[in-house]
């Protein structure tokens with residue numbers, strides 16, 4: 001690719017400035033507001049204007065069992081990948097495990113792809129579905145018409161690029177018409193939690209400049225386009241405060257992500273998407 005197309009952009013999360021490089025082409029969309037013509041599940045709810053809400057969620061007991069179940073699985077997989085996890089280590093110290101390389105991390109993430117799907121009963125999935133359905137005011141299902149069970153654990157090590165760049169999920173057609181949740185499990189704080197651009201679901205696509213297919217963000221090829229500018233300038237995301245026992249529910253029509261971890265613990269979250277059950 002032509003190196004002359006390498007350009008540096010930046011955005012803010014609260015007061016922190018984050019730079020990133022884009023190698024490739026960027027472009028604005030057409031003059032349309034996607035939610036005007038598509039089904040946003042947040043439509044009509046009291047938090048529709050913001051596009052997100054933070055609500056009470058799982059008990060500490062259930063969260064603890066989720067963390068333990070996940071950590072047992074990860075420790076076991078890391079052993080299979082040749083690492084001995086010291087006994088005193090917990091999920092939040094994952095990044096500091098001696099010998100953990102980027103390759104081992106990526107292999108672990110790959111093995112975890114279907115972990116939640118295969119263990120949904122043990123992980124209390126039925127209760128999660130019931131609670132989110134209650135928050136949304138109608139029965140939901142985890143399956144879209146196109147792919148089964150789009151949900152997973154996200155692991156973001158401090159100072160890493162383990163996070164997606166800012167984006168809208170709905171730029172991937174199979175992720176339209178859903179609602180997203182973010183459940184912090186550990187390492188979640190004002191320096192690490194998921195970031196959002198409130199009100200971005202109302203923006204015309206024309207005002208959002210994003211990377212085109214083939215572009216690399218910080219040297220990585222992502223499946224979803226990255227937002228590089230809004231209204232031809234840098235933009236400012238916020239990190240809503242999501243305490244333990246709470247869930248962040250938000251519209252996939254919002255710009256979100258880019259959530260660099262400036263804390264000193266590994267941030268682990270449960271991230272799922274739900275669709276309306278017909």
Ligand SMILES: [Fe+2]
Nearest residue numbers: 168169256257
């Ligand atoms: Fe996303």
